[in-house]
Amino acid sequence: MNSADLFNLKGRVAMVTGAGQGVGRGIALALAGSGAGGVVVNDFYADRAEAVAEEIRALGVRAMPMVGDVGDLEQVRAGVAAATAELGTISILVNNAGNGGPDGFPREMPLFWETDPAEWSRFFHVNTFGVMNCSHAVLPAMVEQRYGRILTIVSDAGRTIEGRQAAYAAAKAAAAGLMRGIAADTARFGITANSIAISSMRPPMNPEQLEAYLASDRYKAQMTHYTIRRTGLPEDIAGTALLLCSDASSWTTGQVYPVDGGYSSAL
Numbered sequence: 001m002n003s004a005d006l007f008n009l010k011g012r013v014a015m016v017t018g019a020g021q022g023v024g025r026g027i028a029l030a031l032a033g034s035g036a037g038g039v040v041v042n043d044f045y046a047d048r049a050e051a052v053a054e055e056i057r058a059l060g061v062r063a064m065p066m067v068g069d070v071g072d073l074e075q076v077r078a079g080v081a082a083a084t085a086e087l088g089t090i091s092i093l094v095n096n097a098g099n100g101g102p103d104g105f106p107r108e109m110p111l112f113w114e115t116d117p118a119e120w121s122r123f124f125h126v127n128t129f130g131v132m133n134c135s136h137a138v139l140p141a142m143v144e145q146r147y148g149r150i151l152t153i154v155s156d157a158g159r160t161i162e163g164r165q166a167a168y169a170a171a172k173a174a175a176a177g178l179m180r181g182i183a184a185d186t187a188r189f190g191i192t193a194n195s196i197a198i199s200s201m202r203p204p205m206n207p208e209q210l211e212a213y214l215a216s217d218r219y220k221a222q223m224t225h226y227t228i229r230r231t232g233l234p235e236d237i238a239g240t241a242l243l244l245c246s247d248a249s250s251w252t253t254g255q256v257y258p259v260d261g262g263y264s265s266a267l
């Protein structure tokens with residue numbers, strides 16, 4: 001067996017949600033660089049989706065921006081139909097859009113009993129229903145072609161124990177449970193469904209902000225919980241994502257892989 005073949009995506013079309021920046025952008029570029037035949041770049045913000053689609057085209061790979069809210073089923077259905085017409089059947093779905101949705105996390109994350117119940121739905125809208133909508137939209141064609149890879153980016157907040165993130169943790173744990181349910185329903189059709197649980201990523205920032213962030217007491221205190229004492233970078237996640245989107249993981253389904261600098265093992 002040629003090991004390079006195991007990780008080659010063999011011209012298959014991939015869709016990555018929330019791929020306009022951060023982890024999603026890193027995964028989209030990695031899939032494009034590993035033999036994907038086309039990449040659908042979803043993001044809520046058109047400028048971000050278009051910029052990453054352009055980066056992928058510069059690699060010589062077909063790309064299509066898919067602007068829309070993954071939490072809106074009709075937008076997802078329309079986007080998947082348009083992408084399928086342009087690039088072909090989506091064989092790989094990476095559900096990456098998350099956090100607190102297009103506006104990111106709220107500035108304050110209160111203790112659960114102090115949260116406003118009106119705030120809970122923003123976490124489920126993107127982290128749970130976004131994953132359900134996209135998976136539901138792509139699965140019929142995957143079943144028909146008897147092949148598919150679904151990967152969802154969840155969080156150690158939903159896998160281990162973290163304070164002040166209860167609604168987010170619940171929404172991510174639900175997404176991991178959804179992957180297990182989909183794994184069971186689809187295994188006989190050559191489809192796998194897995195999750196990667198990540199921990200704190202380095203926030204996007206300019207060089208001056210980065211220097212201050214790395215020198216801050218808050219960062220140093222946070223890093224005491226990490227075996228590898230730094231925050232994550234998109235390329236730290238992309239390798240495991242490629243593994244789970246490729247033929248190398250044909251016998252792997254319903255699992256949650258921690259890719260987290262040893263965060264959870266250091267608890």
Ligand SMILES: NC(=O)c1ccc[n+]([C@@H]2O[C@H](COP(=O)([O-])OP(=O)(O)OC[C@H]3O[C@@H](n4cnc5c(N)ncnc54)[C@H](O)[C@@H]3O)[C@@H](O)[C@H]2O)c1
Binds near residue numbers: 021069103
């Ligand atoms: N950043 C972290 O420290 C961290 C930690 C654990 C888990 N995660 C998870 O990893 C994933 C990626 O995180 P990130 O920090 O790279 O993300 P990010 O917030 O930097 O980027 C996410 C992208 O998704 C888009 N997006 C948000 N809501 C959307 C929606 N409803 N529909 C379509 N697009 C939408 C945003 O516009 C943005 O461009 C998320 O699922 C997040 O929950 C992140």
